[in-house]
Amino acid sequence: MTTARDVDTNAAPRADELRTAMVAALREMGAIQTEPVADVFRTVERHLFAPDAPLEMVYAANSAVVTKRDEAGLAISSLSAAHIQAVMLEQAQIRPGMRVLEVGSGGCNAAYLTKLVGPAGQVTSVDIDPDIVASAKAHLAAAGYDQVNVVLADAENGVPDHAPYDRVIVTAGAWDLPPAWSDQLNGGGQIVVPFRVRGLTRTVAFERDGDHLTSRDYRLCGFVPMQGIGAHTERRVPLDGDEVVLRVDEDKALDVDSLAAALRSPRLELWSGVEFDQVDELDFWIGTHAPVFGLLTAQDGPIECGLVAPSAKRGVPTLVRGGSFAYRTKRPIDGTDTFETGVYAHGPDARAVAEEYVELLRRWDRDHRGRRGAVIEAYPAGTPSTALPQGCVVDKKHTRVVISWPRTQAS
Ligand SMILES: C[S@@+](CC[C@H](N)C(=O)[O-])C[C@H]1O[C@@H](n2cnc3c(N)ncnc32)[C@H](O)[C@@H]1O
Incomplete structure (x- = not known):
């Protein structure tokens, strides 16, 4: 197996070219919308985080690179597709100085986050899989981002040692929202999470709103499934x-x-x-x-x-x-x-x-065609139905999720 350190040095000029093309494609697709996000995709050497994969695959805007499969052949870890990484980073509105928890490691997205938060910020990346933690640490070190705290744990409990966070960015498909993620957020904190509701996964940017979370934005996405305590099989x-x-x-x-x-x-x-x-x-x-x-x-x-x-x-x-x-x-x-x-x-x-x-x-x-779309709210489990807003209620272990469709003017 190749390690990040033995990567063919001739790859660098080709990687630079492919990276420039990838950034152009991500802008064209609307995934990159702001300069700070464009800058991290332009500068982080993405191929150092999947050194065994062909450069063309690593720099394709829309393909994930599978880095681990389970015994049945199901993908359980990957370098996420650049497109969805960009969409989620834009949703998260990361600013310099923020403290961010990334759920699901690999290294690449943690490197993007590290550049976005700058020297005054802090990134913690947690993964349940010791192989992924080891490779993420090695790849981050090789790429020059060894300031990231890479932690081996089930993210169901968050990472209290480095809390509180301004942002929690989840990079595995979640069926529920464990209380630890909100509890470890700062006052104005937000969670960006690929959230599965009735089998349909959307990356949702949630803001805290009193006792519950309210969506600010959501987009279609697909992710490898959450493992551990929060795993939920259809x-x-x-x-x-x-x-x-x-x-x-x-x-x-x-x-x-x-x-x-x-x-x-x-x-x-x-x-x-x-x-x-x-x-x-x-x-x-x-x-x-x-x-x-x-x-x-x-x-x-x-x-x-x-x-x-x-x-x-x-x-x-x-x-x-x-x-x-x-x-x-x-x-x-x-x-x-x-x-x-x-x-x-x-x-x-x-x-x-x-x-x-x-x-x-x-x-x-x-x-509703072409209008604002749905509002997704997550209340703590146990909230009485009379205290929930009108909408489709989906009960999960930790949350009562309410999806409503406000009628607004066409935009
Ligand atoms: C798509 S990969 C992460 C991609 C990565 N953020 C990147 O830079 O592209 C999803 C990861 O989530 C991890 N994962 C799944 N369930 C988890 C859990 N309960 N706690 C922590 N990590 C988990 C998997 O081991 C896998 O490595």
């Missing part, structure tokens, strides 16, 4: 063996046999008249309105034979009602290069669940 409900599954993130009673039988019954199609775009927001809207919700996910076989629509390839928002379900699909709008959203539904209540879905598509189009 339930995979088989509808056609492993080939078609319904991924469900909450503990809801489901009529699995009827749902599997429904998939084999003829499908009902219903069209909405709503143009198919801004799919991330649309999916979040659907996911935070359905009483019972999952992500229908299919492999190639059932899609190719027409049993399931191609929209299910990566998991498509699905409303469940008893032994019936509906999910979104699309069809071309004649004479244009755009698509119309619609719904495929199966089961004895196919029509009712399809109509419910199409009504949601139309409400989103009428009241």
